[in-house]
Amino acid sequence: MAVTILSVFKAGGICAPIDPAHPRGRILEIVDTVQIKVAVASKQSAGVLRRLFNSIIEVENPQPSSDKTGLPERIRKRVQPANIAYLLFTSGSTGKLKGVLISHSAFSTSIVHHGPAFGASPEWRTLQVAAHTFDISMTEFCTTLAFGGRICVPFEAHRTNKLAAAITALNVNVALVVPTVANLIPPEQAPTLKTLVLGREPVTKETISRWANPLNLTAGYGPSETAVYCSGNLNASVDAHPADIGRLIEGTMWIVNANNHHRLVAIGCTSWEWIFQ
Known part of the structure; x- marks a missing residue:
């Protein structure tokens, strides 16, 4: 998994992890929402994902080899800092899937x-x-x-x-x-x-x-x-x-009014809204 994540990052793709054990409906919702075309999966998980993607790349743990035949000499796309690295889904406070792009x-x-x-x-x-x-x-x-x-x-x-x-x-x-x-x-x-x-x-x-x-x-x-x-x-x-x-950690935090994020709350008050910089 670690190698797969780093490979996707380096190639300029977006890593959107999916748990094959999740309900089929949830997996379909993620795939449809993001319009994922390619899946990288282990042999054990690939079967669950069939017919959901245009392409499934099965990853195994081969023995190390010095044979570089067929490997590209360089990555064709230069990844920029502003490119999305990963996309994770969370139910948030609404119970509905919410995608977070980082x-x-x-x-x-x-x-x-x-x-x-x-x-x-x-x-x-x-x-x-x-x-x-x-x-x-x-x-x-x-x-x-x-x-x-x-x-x-x-x-x-x-x-x-x-x-x-x-x-x-x-x-x-x-x-x-x-x-x-x-x-x-x-x-x-x-x-x-x-x-x-x-x-x-x-x-x-x-x-x-x-x-x-x-x-x-x-x-x-x-x-x-x-x-x-x-x-x-x-x-x-x-x-x-x-x-x-x-x-x-290395930044500034304000606790603000839940109804108006331009107003700070008084010391000792609580709020569900946070502003980070």
Whole structure:
């Protein structure tokens, strides 16, 4: 999957992940909405996608070869920063599918800033556990690789039933996960884990108490439109408030009136509207 994503990026295409396990109606809605013509899929998934695309490219894991016969010497299209890198669908607040388009420049800018904030380095051995249709998976892949780290992909059976054992076996030291997944892992059974970044779900006091002492804990925040992460409560302590999303990572944030985004709300008030720059 990592190689496929990077290949699509480099070729100038748009990566729009689809889960073959999703209901047929949802897959059809995405294909029709985006007018996708080409699918890149594993042999196991290709069958589900037949008759939906003009072309399906089946990807396997061939043995490495030095034979370059038939490979193009250079990419014919030069990718520009403004080109779209990936498209993900979210139900948002309406329950109806909403496509979020993220450009190369937006994603790269996010990686350049949230990577150092989270401590990304060549020492990272990142657990790849998020569904490929979930934007956190993009950071598992791309943030890790951008800073020279390694992506650790457990077997499917281990991912769903033996996650702590997989973390130890793969010597994983970084996980970017939702709190629900973090709560399934007993810290004492994952001694190699050193950095944990939470996101996409409300963080609970239980999660903070469980993880703040053993390792470097970050409560991350960001809607999909901000290229995954835009703020974080870095190095959260045991007594950190679960609702504390920290400060914006290399940017400016305003909390504005839900009915008029030109007006700021008073300190202590709440709003569902956010403006980022």
